[in-house]
Amino acid sequence: MSRNLLISGVLSILLVIGIYSSYQRWFQLDVRLYHYLLEQIQELRVSDALLDKSILELRTGISLNYDHVNNSATAMRSISTSIDLTVESLPELSESVTKAIDGIGELNNARFVDLERYKSQHAIYRNSTIFVQTQLVEVVQEIDDKSIVAAIVEVSDFLRDPLLQHKQRKTDRVSSEIDILSEYADANSDNHVLISIVRHMRLLQMRGDDISSTMTSLMSSGVTGSIDALLKLYHTELINVQDRVKAANIILSVVAITLLFMIAFAVSRIFRDRKSLLNLTQSLENRVKERTADLELAMIEAESASESKSQFLASMSHELRTPLNSIIGFGKMLELNHEEPLSPDQKIAVGHIKNGGAHLLSLVDEVLDLSKIEARELELSVEHVHPAHVFGDCLELVRGLADSKNVSLGALMESDNCVLADYGRLKQVLLNLLSNAVKYNRDGGSVNFGCEALSDDTVRISVSDSGNGIPNENLSEMFTPFNRLGMEASQIEGTGIGLTISKRLIEEMGGRIGCESEVGIGSTFWLELPRSHGNALAQPVATRETQHRVNPLLQSGSVTGDILYVEDNPANRDLMKMILGRMGNLTLHIAHTAEIGIVMAEEVHPDLILMDINLPGMSGTKALSVLRQNENTKDIPVVAASANALPHDIRTAMESGFDGYITKPFDIPVMITTISNLLEGVDVDKGQSVSVANNSSRSTRVALDYAPLGELDIGRILSAVQMLPPSYRAILENQANSIPVILRELQHVSSTQDFKAVETLAHKLKTNSGTFGARQIWSLAQEVENFARDEALEEIPRLLDDMEKEYDIVAPVIARLMADLEADANALNSE
Amino acid sequence: MIRSCALDALTSEVDGGAILAIGNERYEMIQKFRVCTLFGLCLIGVLATTWATPLYAADVNVVNEDSVPIYVIAGAPVSPLPEKPAVDEGIAELGSRLFHETRLSANGQVSCASCHVLEQGGDDGMASSIGVSGKQIGTNAPTVFNVAMNFSFFWDGRAETMEDQMDGPVHSPDEMASSWADIIDVLNASAEYQQSFDDLYDGEISERTIKDAIATFQRTLVTGGSKFDRFISGDRTLFSAAELQGYESFMSLGCVSCHQGVLLGGNLYQRLGIFEDYFGDRGNVSAADYGRFNVTGAEEDRYYFKVPSLRNVALTAPYLHDGSVPYLADVVSIMAYYQLGLSLDTNQIEYLVAFLKTLTGTHQYLNPNGDEPS
Structure with missing residues (x-):
């Protein structure tokens, strides 16, 4: 649009220029010619x-x-010619003017003819006149006849004055006198001059009328009048022409102004268009900004909604965990109270209470799991996993259930395929699938497993049951949360989110999960995982299933110190009192609020403070910062004790300066470990020798035995033992056994310049020793690994020697630990 | 284009005219004619009249009242030749070559100079010239010297300009029997002429440029410096007694009545045979003898001829339009008899001839060695 206007503007300008130049040609030049013609007429x-x-x-003889x-005459002639030429080049000249000019030309030509005639006549006339005049005196002197002389004089006078020539009355007399003179001359024929004079006189008389009439004609040619008339006429013409030119000027001006207006209009349109375009762009930008802002707002809202959800889940789990804490904790306390053993009926009742609590807790944990996954806070440790091993673990767990339902479990397919997965999570998924397969199986049904490599990159693991199958229309809803597909009313327990969690976990590990089912025949759940071509750590399939039990270590007190517990919930306070009371020489101080806790901390100066986060009034976090600011209390370790179990909460708490974090319901071993660690640390930090309690408790003894070694991180071992599922005790054992083997292999390999092997072995050693908290071996292995990676083996023999020495110190401790665990497990089994 | 032609025509035609004093400078003034037409007209008239008022040579120069008759002083209608006009030398040279170019004629043998022999007074010394046809043409070839100052051309004045005059001999079957087209072809065939026309006329070889070149050359054929011119310019002692006597007779007898002006002739027509019947006496009257009649068709113009210039008359025998008079003394006598009604005695004729010889001027062709005219 704008470009078109621009083009039309340019064309308009060209048009104006064209018209102007043409105008110059058409009008201006003509006007000049008209004026030139006027000039010529004036010259004429x-x-x-x-x-x-x-x-x-x-005529007058001048x-x-x-x-x-x-x-x-020549000048006039050339002007006439020139005028004719000008007229020829002025075709617009009005006819009257052309005619007038032609008329003047004709008159002029006639006059020129007269002029030539006049000249000829005039020459003769003047000649005769002069001749008569000049010769007169001489002739007269010779003539005696007075009358003749008088006649001669009279005639010559008469003839001399051309103005008198036309005086008719005298002409006749002159004529007769000439006749007389002629006679006289004839009579005196010897007087040649007289004869000549008379002849001239006669000639003059004869030609007098001719020259007179020629002169009259010449002077009354009418040329002058015609030219004047022409001038008058031409003035009118010229005024007309000028009017025409003026009109043309006006038209041209109008056209030019119009065109200029058009151009101005075009330009203004261009600018307006541009402006509106700019406005449009501006408004678009604004709208985009608004939209972006809206989206950001929506995003924030969505995030806050998600946050609310997380908050909801967190608070839910908190709210659920708090009562569960009491239920399970007190249940356990009842069970473990050896001084006042429960009656068998009571034991069964307490067992139900505990189991119900545990189930509820697992539900809460699953929900938490899901929220973790959704919050992308799931931490996966993907490694080479042998699915068969995982199956092995899982089978043990579901065997009891399967037996109770009379479901036969198929043999594990022998397969060397390895997958890349997080071992624990994969196990969680498979356990879920297996337990589903058992739970929803028909009585006397079977469960089969498969593991096959679909391609070079993918391994499919499948679990098939012989249940009722799932209608196809329901398949798509299999993995949606809280959808139990009509099983809500059934006897079978379930949260309805197990498959959802499984799906999320598998997808997090880069795999797929799916289900194929045929009603009446059964269902097959499969999952596909990235195939691993490495070697999975040889992990023997756990063959023993144990229940989750309280570590015997914790059955009696083993550490000393003052502990301040700030807690508003009486149930928790009581539970804590009981737990710590069992731990030995620990003095527990209780505060109901943070404010009281702070005062007490200053007065008592405890060795450790357990701080609930969610306190009425001042929060635990706030109380921590107050304690830290106080010179007297700032060094006291403070452990958070909270039902907030979300990773986010724990991280926040740790960042705000807590020395530890224990979640409710209290995992008693973890709690004891944490407390012990901190109390030990306090002792070390204070440079004091470890105070050894003379307690004969086995667990305490073990702990005490470990402690002075210094090389082993007792807390690490305990947490490892406690946090791993029971089946992992086998792994621990395996790892413990593998340490000397690896050391030997290292000794062997280090002499072969096989850096890669050294590095791998060192890494393995590091992992295995780390499990037991053997810090020295771990750091030595790290050094060996680093050297191997740098292909520098010089230091390795020395490091190996150091490791050997270290292992000699650690090995008995580990052996004893393993033995204790073994014994503990056996003890539990025997119950 | 048209206008510029008109301007060219104007400037070439009126060259030297006093009227041209109203030049283009006045253009702007005249443009405002609506306000001051009458005033401007009057002013122009007055100015032009003032400028054009002639100063007669005789008035100024013939001041010796004692030695020269009153009528000579009063208004002897003669004047000395002007200076040779300033013309483009190149064009004049080209004109000269064309003037002498025989290829302009049909048979390639006749040039302008064939009949206008510059070295012999500008004519051919024959009663009537002979052209390509070998036939004699009707009239005597007039001299080409001072030709430009004639008021018309040919004996009967049928050409008003030199350029028009050239058409006559070029086309006449008895003279050059050619045409401008043929002449242009001839000149186009000549590298030399082409070069000249390239240089002088932007390569335009046309009737106009050829005529212009020849006319320009002819304008240079001015024979100034004659004894007569020097006499009337003030050198009173120059004339011999006979010459002075002849001049007085020339004036008093009436010759000057027609042989007057700058050329002593060439500025009017006059009847041959005023007092006596020349053609009756001569007999054998042909159309060529009708003179002006052949041009105007008017009976009263019969036997009227252009009065020929007397400049260099001593060199241009034979005389009269029919070339019938071989000697100057004879033609003086004849002129006096037929035109003035006088029978001159031998003394008068001798004096007149002596005077007429003072009219011989100088020109490089006439006097290549710079000789004084006799």
Whole structure:
């Protein structure tokens, strides 16, 4: 649009220029020619006057030179010619003017004819006149006859004055006198001059009328009048022409102004368009900004909604965990109270309470799991996993259930395929699938497993049951949360989110999960995982299933110190009192609020503070910062004790300066470990020797035995033991056994320059020793690994020697630990 | 284009005219004619009249009242030749070559100079010239010297300009029997002429340029410096007694009545045979003898001829339009008899001839060695 306007503007300008130049050609030049013609006519008028003047000079005898009159005539002639040429180039000239000019030309030509005639006559006339005049005196002197002389004088006088020539009354008399003179001359034929005079006189008399009439004709040629008339006429013409030019000027101006307006309009349109375009762009930008802002707002809202959800889940789990804490904790306390053993019935009842609590807790944990996954806070440790091993673990767990339902479990497919997965999570998924397969199986049904490599990159693991199958229309809803597909009313327990969690976990590990089912025949759940071509750590399939039990270590007190517990919930306070009471020489101080806790901390100066986060009034976090600011209390370790179990909460708490974090319901071993660690640490930090309690408790003894070694991180071992599922005790054992083997292999390999092997072995050693908290071996292995990676083996023999020595110290401790665990497990089994 | 032609025509035609004093400078003034037309007209008239008022040579120069008759002083209608006009030398040279170019004629043998022999007074010394046809043409070839100052051309004045005059001999079957087209072809065939026309006329070889070149050359054929011119310019002692006597007779007898002006002739027509019947006496009258009649068709113009210039008359025998008079003394006598009604005695004729010889001027062709005219 704008470009078109621009083009039309340019064209308009060109048009204006074109019109102007044409206008110059069409009008301006003509006007000049018109003026030129006027000039020429005026010149003609002047030359006409000059010609008349010359003629009059001739007539009056002022001049006898015809050159002058000729010049005047020539000038006039050329002006006439020039005028004719001009007229030819002025075709628009009105006819009246052309005719007038033509008329003047004709008149002029007639006059020129007269002029030539006049010149000829004039020459003769003047000649005769002069001749008569000049010869007169001489002739007269010779003539005696007075009458003749008088006649001669009279005639000559008469003839001399051209103005008198036309006086008719005298003409006759002159004529007769000439006749007399002629007779006289004839009589005196010897007087040649007289004869000549008479002849001249006769000639003059004869030609007198001719020259007179020629002169009259010449002077009354009408040329002058015609030129004047022409001038008058031409003035009118010229005014007309000028009016026309003026009109043309006006038209041109109008056209030019119009075009200029058009151009201005075009330009303004261009600018307006541009402006509106700018406005449009601006408004678009604004709208985009608004939209972006909206989206950001929506995003924030969505995030906050998600946050709310997380908050909801967190608070839910908190709210659920708090009562569960009491249920399970007190249940356990009842069970473990050896001083007042429960009756068998009570034991069964307490067992139900505990189991119900545990189930509820697992539900809460699953929900938490899901929220973790959704919050992308799931931490996966993907490694080479042998699915068969995982199956092995899982089978043990579901065997009891399967037996109770009379479901036969198929043999594990022998397969060397390894997958890349997080071992624990994969196990969680498979356990879920297996337990589903058992739970929803028909009585006396079977469960089969498969593991096959679909391709070079993918391994499919499948679990098939012989249940009722799932209608196809329900398949798509299999993995949606809280959808139990009509099983809600059934006897079978379930949260409805197990498959959802499984799906999320598998997808997090880069795999797929799916289900194929045929109603009446059964269902097959499969999952596909990235195939691993490495070697999975040889992990023996756990063959023993144990229940989750309280670590015997914790059955009696083993550490000393003052502990301040800030807690508003009486149930928790009581539970804590009981737990710590079992731990030995620990003095527990209780505060109901943070404010009281702070005062007490200053007064008592405990060795450790357990701080609930969610306190009425001042929060635990706030209380921590107050304690830290106080010179007297700032060094006291503070452990958070909270039902907030979300990773986020724990991280926040740790960042705000807590020395530890224990979640409710209290995992008693973890709690004891944490407390012990911190109390030990306090002792070390204070440079004091470890105070050894003379407690004969086995667990305490073990702990005490470990402690002075210094090389083993007792807390690490305990947490490892406690946090791993029971089946992992086998792994621990395996790892413990593998340490000397690896050391030997290292000794062997280090002499072969096989850096890669050294590095791998060192890494393995590091992992295995780390499990037991054997810090020295771990750091030595790290060094060996680093050297191997750098292909520098010089230091390795020395490091190996150091490791050997270290292992000699650690090995008995580990052996004893393993033995204790073994014994503990056996003890539990035997119950 | 048209206008510029008109301007060219104007400037070439009126060259030297006093009227041209109204030049283009006045253009702007004249443009305002609506306000001051009458005033401007009057002013122009007055100015032009003032400028054009002639100063006669005789008035100024013939001041010796004692030695020269009153009528000579009063208004002897004669004047000395002007200076040779300033013309483009190149064009004049080209004109000269064309003037002498025989290829302009049909048979390639006749040039302008064939009949206008510059070295012999500008004519051919024959009663009537012979052209390509070998026939004699009707009239005597007039001299080409000072030709430009004639008021018309040919004996009967049928050409008003030199350029028009050239058409006559070029086309006449008895003279050059050619045409401008043929002449242009001839000139186009000549590298030399092409070069000249390239240089002088932007390569335009046309009737106009050829005529212009020849006319320009002819304008240079001015024979100034004659004894007569020097006499009337003030050198009173120059004339011999006979010459002075002849001049007085020339004036008093009436010769000057027609042989006057700058050329002593060439500025009017006059009847041959005023007092006596020349053609009756001569007999054998042909159309060529009708003179002006052949041009105007008017009976009263019969036997009227252009009065020929007397400049260099001593060199241009034979005389009269029919070339019938071989000697100057004879033609003086004849002129006096037929035109003035006088029978001159031998003394008068001798004096007149002596005077007429003072009219011989100088020109490089006439007097290649710079000789004084006799």
